[in-house]
Amino acid sequence: MKRFESGEIKSFVSRRWPRDHGAPGNDGQYPKISIVTPSFNQAQFLERTILSVLNQNYPDLEYLIIDGGSTDGSVEIIKKYERWLAYWVSERDAGQSDALNKGFARATGELVGWQNSDDIYLPDACREAADALRRSPDVDIVFGNRLDIDASDQVTGETRFTPFSVTGYWYDGMSLSTQSTFWRRSLFAKVGMIDPSYDLAMDYEFFLRAALQGARFKHVRRYWGASRRHDLSKEAMRLPAWRPEQDRMDQTYGRKQRWNAPLRTYSRVRRALYYLWLGDWDFVADSLAREARRALEHLWKS
Numbered sequence: 001m002k003r004f005e006s007g008e009i010k011s012f013v014s015r016r017w018p019r020d021h022g023a024p025g026n027d028g029q030y031p032k033i034s035i036v037t038p039s040f041n042q043a044q045f046l047e048r049t050i051l052s053v054l055n056q057n058y059p060d061l062e063y064l065i066i067d068g069g070s071t072d073g074s075v076e077i078i079k080k081y082e083r084w085l086a087y088w089v090s091e092r093d094a095g096q097s098d099a100l101n102k103g104f105a106r107a108t109g110e111l112v113g114w115q116n117s118d119d120i121y122l123p124d125a126c127r128e129a130a131d132a133l134r135r136s137p138d139v140d141i142v143f144g145n146r147l148d149i150d151a152s153d154q155v156t157g158e159t160r161f162t163p164f165s166v167t168g169y170w171y172d173g174m175s176l177s178t179q180s181t182f183w184r185r186s187l188f189a190k191v192g193m194i195d196p197s198y199d200l201a202m203d204y205e206f207f208l209r210a211a212l213q214g215a216r217f218k219h220v221r222r223y224w225g226a227s228r229r230h231d232l233s234k235e236a237m238r239l240p241a242w243r244p245e246q247d248r249m250d251q252t253y254g255r256k257q258r259w260n261a262p263l264r265t266y267s268r269v270r271r272a273l274y275y276l277w278l279g280d281w282d283f284v285a286d287s288l289a290r291e292a293r294r295a296l297e298h299l300w301k302s
Contacts, residue, residue: 001145001221001222001223002222002223003147003158003223004122004123004147004155004223005155006149006153006154006155008123009120009122009147009149009153009155009226010153012051012052012055012122012123013048013049013051013052013055013120013153014048014051015051015055017051017054017055017081017084018084029134030058030059030060030127030130031060031109031110031111031130031133031134032060032061032062032108032109032110032111033058033060033061033062033109033110033111033112033113033126033129033130033182034062034063034064034086034103034104034107034108034109034111034112034113034185035053035061035062035063035064035112035113035114035115035126036064036065036066036100036103036104036107036112036113036114036115037049037050037053037063037064037065037066037103037114037115037116037117038066038068038096038099038100038103038114038116038117039065039066039067039068039070039074039078039099039117040067040068040069040070040074040096040099040117041070041071041072041074042070042072042074042117042118043070043072043073043074043077044118044151045117045118045151045228045230046074046077046078046117046118047077047080048120048153049115049116049117049118049119049120050063050065050077050078050081052115052120052121052122053115053121054081054084055123056121056123056124056125056126056127058126058127058130060109061126062086062107062108062109063084063085063086064085064086064087064088064103064106064107065078065085065087065088065089065103065117066088066089066093066099066100066102066103067088067089067090067091067099068090068091068092068093068095068099069090069091069092069093070090074090074117075090078090086106087103087106089102094196095196095199096199096202097194097195097196097197097198097199097202098196100114100193100194100202101193101194101196104185104188104193104194105193107185109185110184110185110186111129111130111133111182111183111184111185112182112183112184112185113126113129113178113181113182113183114178114181114203115178115179115225116178116179118228118230119179119225119226119227119228120149120179120225120226120228121179121180121224121225121226122147122180122223122224122225122226125144125180125222125224125225126182128144128220128222128224129142129144129182129220129224130182132218132220133182133184133218136218138216139216139217139218140183140184140187140210140215140216140217141164141176141181141182141183141184141187141207141210141215141216141217141218142181142182142183142217142218142219142220143161143164143176143177143180143181143182143217143218143219143220143224144161144180144181144219144220144221144222144223144224144225145158145159145160145161145180145221145222145223145224146158146159146161146177146179146180146223146224146225146226146227147159147223147225147226147227148226148227148228148229149226149227149228149229150228150229150230151228151230155226156229158223158283159177160221160275160280160283161175161176161177161219162175162219162270162271162274162275163217163219163274164176164211164217164218164219165267165270166208166211166212167263167266167267168267168270168271169207169208169211170208170255170263171255171259171260171263171264171266171267172263172264172267172268172271174203174204174207176207176217176219177225177227178203178225179224179225179226179227180223180224180225181207181224181225183210183215187210187215190210190213190215191206191209191210191213191215192209194206195209198245199241199245200241200242200245201242201245201246201249204249205245205249208249208253209253212253221278272284
């Protein structure tokens with residue numbers, strides 16, 4: 001399982017476009033993939049996101065950027081690449097969920113993905129995801145592992161996911177990441193689109209709803225995306241505002257609070273056993289060290 005280093009990522013997201021040669025011809029082996037990027041005032045990172053999509057060099061790519069009326073130079077960056085975009089717009093919207101639904105409504109690919117305007121794909125993510133879904137026609141959603149990067153594209157951490165479990169997803173947190181997930185566009189017809197009433201947990205709610213309605217998931221042990229951690233990211237602001245949306249999901253879908261502790265413990269043991277079975281001893285050791293540091297910090301603050 002190749003883990004990309006910081007230098008490789010920096011090179012990939014700065015490689016000029018157009019390339020010396022275009023995307024290879026499609027012999028029918030690869031389905032069309034539609035990627036939607038919701039964007040709002042992320043000019044500092046947007047070009048690297050765009051290049052991480054275009055530099056996939058995927059033979060049948062449809063890229064849509066839905067900008068919410070940015071005033072920080074994002075529009076000028078988008079125009080620089082508009083020749084290679086299937087669609088883009090910059091106008092006021094009702095938030096990230098609204099922007100995503102606008103993009104997905106226009107998408108025509110058999111497969112879809114969503115990449116935020118400060119996050120990136122890693123090399124060959126689209127091709128590997130298409131291969132995985134082609135080999136598993138009964139699967140609706142395929143997801144890989146994720147790296148964490150800082151504002152300068154330095155790798156700061158990673159998340160190695162495990163095969164999907166509704167119990168683990170619901171009681172132990174997100175078991176996949178939009179930065180490294182693709183799904184069949186037909187899934188929207190079965191479970192609906194992004195719920196615009198969620199401002200932070202729209203991804204969590206969408207995949208939970210899909211799982212509870214019978215969607216089938218497949219995990220691939222490859223790194224497909226990277227989440228950028230910076231002070232102005234939604235991730236940085238997420239925890240304090242997450243609880244009301246989490247409570248609403250619990251009420252909507254019927255999660256039982258009394259089962260939180262035992263099922264969280266079960267899910268964590270399941271994850272640890274999976275890592276050990278695969279020989280991911282380094283990841284288990286790093287995870288235990290992080291948990292110990294957090295516990296000590298909590299005790300110190302209390």
